[in-house]
Amino acid sequence: MTTETETSSTDLQLTANPLEHVSLNHQMVVILDFGSQYSELIARRIRETQVYSEVISYRTTAEQLKLLNPKGIILSGGPSSVYDDRAPQCDPEIWNLGIPVLGVCYGMQLMVQQLGGEVIKAKKAEYGKAEILIDDPIDLLTNVEEGSIMWMSHGDSCERLPTGFELLAHTENTPCAAIADHQRKLYGVQFHPEVVHSVGGLALIRNFVYHICACQPTWTTEAFVEEAIRNIRARVGDKKVLLALSGGVDSSTLAFLLHRAIGDRLTCMFIDQGFMRKLEPERLVTLFKDQFHIKVEYVMARERFINAIAGVTDPEVKRKRIGAEFIRVFESESKRLGPFDYLAQGTLYPDVIESADTNVDPQTGERVAVKIKSHHNVGGLPKDLQFKLVEPLRKLFKDEVRKVGRSIGLPEEIVQRQPFPGPGLAIRIIGEVTAERLNILRDADLIVRQEVNKQGLYHKLWQAFAVLLADVNSVGVMGDQRTYAHPIVLRCVSSEDGMTADWSKVPYEFLEIVSNRIVNEVKGVNRVVYDITSKPPGTIEWE
Structure with a gap:
């Protein structure tokens, strides 16, 4: 069965279709991911400028990028060296698209190498804070102060710039800390402007997004809510939706959003799997039924879940078994209550990114973006899922979800609730549960x-x-x-x-x-x- 998480173009994605839940009316800056643990942070920083951004595979071709029609492209950092035999490469036609490009760390080195410059192993690797000395304060470095601290993490250095490029900034140890081909709107920085340690990093990102890419700040909470409701109604039609309710800000925000979109065709199901905190199940059911007037079905399944992970100590196995058991309970209970065509989950973008397992080099089989851990609602889903998934929050970070929750009337006690993992206390017990x-x-x-x-x-x-x-x-x-x-x-x-x-x-x-x-x-x-x-x-x- 085809589910919402599948797509016909795997090379275009990191973990899901970049345009899923996002209208083409939104201007977008895409990040080509080369395996950096900071790639998602770049996307987060761009979204702070109220411009939509998403992480996609470095293998995305120039032709595929044309279909996405981004206003700008950012090449992420990564653990490789550009002169390694198996170093990941982007489609060189990207430089000819006429779309502004910003290379960050490895992304800058790749830009230099592919366009005819030279990258060498640095005489002295540079990690941590460094002062940048500005040679050209216009465009990318507008309003970035001389001597600003930027975060460095590299062992290679640009020895010779490609034709048409000029130096924007340097540091004591790095001759080419920032470069530009102004005519072609190609830029590179050796440092990481996305990390909090980089003073003036957000100003640099704003310069790229607003002035160089000419983006408008249309990615707002209000716009997301309106668009999400339209998408939910278009996808679901007159069918019924079953929501996996945990009581956290993610699933609660989704419950409010779905209720606004489809009303009583939403049924929330809270499965007491035995891994909740003390007194929480009772509080949750009372709150949704009596105060919010949203239909909630309470299912007691503690013994079933504990038996499902009996003897298990491996956290990945725990997560996957809990995720699979969740779905099985939903399937059996939905037959009693339903039928339901759709299952809604409060999956977020960090869940998707940390569960990433698809950014794999097709030649070597080596994973470029390393999977950190499988979230039970992403990596733990069974292959024979009997529902179609509805995940309107899949492209949002946690703080964006909180903003959405507030905008649609979610009480502050839930909006400010600290994150709690889907598998609950089962993954806070190191060993058998x-x-x-x-x-x-x-x-x-x-x-x-x-x-x-x-x-x-x-x-x-x-x-x-x-x-x-x-x-x-x-x-x-x-x-x-x-x-x-x-x-x-x-x-x-x-x-x-x-x-x-x-x-x-x-x-x-x-x-x-x-x-x-x-x-x-x-x-x-x-x-x-x-x-x-x-x-x-x-x-x-x-x-």
Whole structure:
């Protein structure tokens, strides 16, 4: 069966059709992805200018790009060197399309090499912050101040520029930090303007998007809502839709959006899989039924899901089995309630990107953009899915979803709800998931949430939660008695969109209170540790 996630042109995509849910009326800047972990961040920064942007495969041809009709093209960074035998290459006809192009790091080096310049291994690799010294302050570097700090991450350097190019900026170690062929509107930067460490990076991106590409800021929340409702109605027609409701901001926003689009033809189904936090299932069902007046079917399936992952410790297997079990429950319950032709999910763009498994070199089989982890609603879906998928939020980042939620009347208590993974506490237990271990983690997690609220930290943190190291025990002393119990990992991070995150410097008093309460109140735990790993190199969740 063909589903919404399939497309007839795999080379045109990273994980889905770039035009899915996006009208051709929107101006667009596309990012050709060469394997950089920052590619999605480039898209995020462009969207901050209210211009639509999306990540697609570096193998997209010039002819395919013509069909997309972008106002601008950005070539991402990547882990390869352009002089490697298997270095990914873009279609050289891209330079002749007459569309402005900005190469970032590897993207700039590829531009230089393909257009007749020379790239060599740098005498001194450059990583971290560097001051740029501006040689030509017009166009790309307008309003970027002399000496601005930019983030460098490269081991190669441009030795000789192609004909028609000139130098825009340099650093102490990098002779060609920014270059341009003004006539052809081809630009390159050796640094990463998309990262938060690059002061003036957003100004540079604005210059490219607004002045060089001549884009208009039409990618707004209001425009998205209107377009999403039209698309939902056109796709669904007079059919009924079943929504996988979790109670988070993603599925709740989708519930409000679908209800506005199709009214009572929407049925929300909340499956209590046993991996929710303490008291959440009861609160969710009451809220949607009594306050929002949206139809919700409650399905108790705790034993079924725990049995599905019994003995499983591999997080990828957990996610895929949970995802498959979700669909099977939906299928069986929908027959009782339905029939339903469509299944709606609150899938977001980071879910799609992190589950990416399609940007593979056809010659070598090597994956250019590495799959980080399979999200249960993307990589965990069974191949014989019996529904057609409706995923209107699939192209949005988390903060964009929050804006949509507010615009359509979603209460602030849900809009500001911290992200919670679809597989729930099952992937916050490192090891086999059992009913006993779930109860331990629920009790610890409740304490974390209570103290986060008491300390006024909830809206200052992207996420704050507990992780149970179920297969680890450590020695402790309580009441002059030896204990041998599990550690709890406390994880608090700050982020803008979930694609990158920093560990939070929360007050020591907060850590002390949480640790004391967990050790004293949660049976089976005798130690609390604090995770001080940022993303990257870690991920926000442990599994």
